[in-house]
Amino acid sequence: MNRTPPIDVLRKLRSEVGFGCPIDNCANPYLEWHHFDPPWHTENHHNPEGMIALCTHHHKVADGGAFTNDQLTAFKNNKVQAEKVKGQFDWLRNDLLAVVGGIFYYNILKVLQIDGHDVVWFKRDEEGYLRLNVKMLSILPRERALIEDNIWKNIGSPKDVRSPPQGKELQIDYENGDHLLVKFLVVETATLGYKKYNNEAFFDDRIKYPITVVEVNYVVGGTGIEFKSSGTTINQIRLGDGFIFDGPTGMSIKLNLVCRQNPSLLPYSPKSRVSPCPCGSGLIFKQCHGLLV
Structure with missing residues (x-):
């Protein structure tokens, strides 16, 4: 299973926290998703009831065990806090x-x-x-x-x-x-x-x-x-x-840059290493993103 949740799950997670990190005094709008019930390493899933949207910082804190499942569930269900967070983004x-x-x-x-x-x-x-x-x-x-x-x-x-x-x-x-x-x-x-x-x-x-x-x-x-x-x-x-x-x-x-970022996001890997790289750089695959394979 791909770790990235479907778009409808992401929308639900963002909406329930008011589009900002729900941890007190944060409200950062740039969010990741955290699997907590059960954790991803225990079971691969995209059940929104066991997930929460958090900022990068608080996601790391949550991964470190700083919050209990009950606390994370409370953050998800706190509609008053969600409306307060959302109101900060007018x-x-x-x-x-x-x-x-x-x-x-x-x-x-x-x-x-x-x-x-x-x-x-x-x-x-x-x-x-x-x-x-x-x-x-x-x-x-x-x-x-x-x-x-x-x-x-x-x-x-x-x-x-x-x-x-x-x-x-x-x-x-x-x-x-x-x-x-x-x-x-x-x-x-x-x-x-x-x-x-x-x-x-x-x-x-x-x-x-x-x-x-x-x-x-x-x-x-x-x-x-x-x-x-x-x-x-x-x-x-x-x-x-x-x-x-x-x-x-x-x-x-227009700068004519040969850009080679995000190799994991290539749409496909060519059948031949001398085929054009799918990133569109104009180089053959083995001289571009193929260097990482």
Whole structure:
């Protein structure tokens, strides 16, 4: 049995905790799933009655035996706490302003795209809440962070992950320099937006306040490519600024990278090791993800 639960189970687990970690004073919205009754190593199952959604930190704590089954069941069944947690995320229903590579993108949910690959993007759920999606790229054949609608699907072996309670910041770093920082803040008025970013576009009548701003910093290690909220750097050359309203995609750039991340997520293994690698790198399998087989 695949350890990843079916999507309907994931939705149930997220919903019952109010879309945030249910442990007191946490409410982190980036969730994993924990099998506790029975544990996964005892029985492989996806019974939602014996599972709970937790943040990465509290999942590790739970794996270490910090909570009893009765405590975890109580967390699942505490509807008052779930509503309290959910109420802390009203800022995720605002219009979105993404700041990446020195450019502002208003109401554009596909925030960063490289070589046709979505790297950072958002979806709105049926209640209008923004859900974060991440697919980190790497030139190394190593597993990298993968988040689907606020659910961790993969993370690899980062040297550091920082995700404080309330979910307004997420930072992931790997030894080779691959880096992601997603940082949220709420801007209540045009004056406050102008004061922070020194950009008169915040006075445009098309902007509906309050807005949620997401700043994205992203580095592909070993390539000289760096996207910051203040600008884009490619091989020490600084690019771009601007303010863009609406559209299908925010920062979309062609770099012709040979990306080899997340080998465990390949759709299939070729019959021949000299066939093209299914990751789309253009290399033959034995010279790309086949190195790990």
